[in-house]
Amino acid sequence: MTATAKERGRPRKFDRDHTLRQAMEVFLDRGYDGASLGDLTTAMGINASSLYAAFGCKEALFREAVDLYVNAAGPRTLDALAVRDVSARAAVEAMLREAARRFGNGRGCLVVLGATHRTADNEAVFHDLTERRGQTQVLIRQRLKQGMAAGDVPTGTDIGAVAAFYTTVLHGLSLQARDGAPRKQLSAVVDCAMKAWDGLVPA
């Protein structure tokens, strides 16, 4: 019934997923505005016509690259927050450790560094990334709240401040990675951030 019907027309000569991944690498290195179509087509091994036929436009390509980055590059950073059968502390620590692992390649996070300035060209992209970062902070706060309900975070904890603090550390890790900090140093920063937990969330 639902057999994949033979595609009409001339078949594509390149692997769409593979070229998308290469585009993601370029966006990671150069950011949305800094990645020119020449950079992209060179890295992807196709020419502009094929890129536009397959992905629509630069902005659409970037959106797909962000989705790929968020969803497919290993264990998703924010998934650690969704784990309910551990303490909020363990969930936050897992999130930071996963980030340190992923960022320790000199590039940091695409959501954090993909567009750090609003320009005439990147308005929609900038807004999308900003919203994703805000959502990250919301997720951390919600996880702390859930921990409070579960009893591993004491009542009276300033959840908003603690969420803002760990978001700041998470985002700061991208800058440290971009500045060349080795994975070991990022890991040491996470150690410090977690040592801070008991001062912020008294047991």
Place this chain on the structure above:
Amino acid sequence: MTATAKERGRPRKFDRDHTLRQAMEVFLDRGYDGASLGDLTTAMGINASSLYAAFGCKEALFREAVDLYVNAAGPRTLDALAVRDVSARAAVEAMLREAARRFGNGRGCLVVLGATHRTADNEAVFHDLTERRGQTQVLIRQRLKQGMAAGDVPTGTDIGAVAAFYTTVLHGLSLQARDGAPRKQLSAVVDCAMKAWDGLVPA
């Protein structure tokens, strides 16, 4: 003797310091690559010829803008680290509080956000800013070391890790500010970072 000799030639019609400050604002909003000469000349109220005559080129203008930003925009953030007659903890806290005060305008730090990606156009500028950020971390580490010599930081403290941690928070504050965090929230993040001190640097 050293009386300022009358300047030769047609006098400049604009105030150099004033236009430099306006250029700095543009670079803060858009970054080095994102600030076009059109953006700059419009904000500065002069045309390209005058800009090039007075400042040389876009890169030289940016360098002057960074110097102005670092040296003249209120109490300098890193000056707080130079104070020797307080504890290392008080010095680091003063640095972070000054940063939270300065960043709480929706723009963050020019050194941190001025060029977040290396491109063909910004190579030298990117390198300079990266070095400045690295120097910040070195200054923090040196201040901790001095605190250890003075006795307010216990021997055995992992100074490198603590310096990396507070650098991460400092840089993360710029991203939080860019994402619209109000000054009060930045201040709360600093509160959290300083509550962490005793866990990192046991008294």
Place this chain on the structure above:
DNA sequence: CCTTTTATGTAGTGATCGATACATAATTAG
């Protein structure tokens, strides 16, 4: 006065940007 010096305003430079028009190639449907 005239010469020198510096700044200004106009009107560009070549390069690169993201995006496309168009002819051609390669496939399926009938």
Place this chain on the structure above:
DNA sequence: CTAATTATGTATCGATCACTACATAAAAGG
């Protein structure tokens, strides 16, 4: 086979980029 459909490669498009050539204006030195 022909028609329809989709992809490819070339050769651009107009806009914008950082930057500058050039004529003119405004000052000082002589």
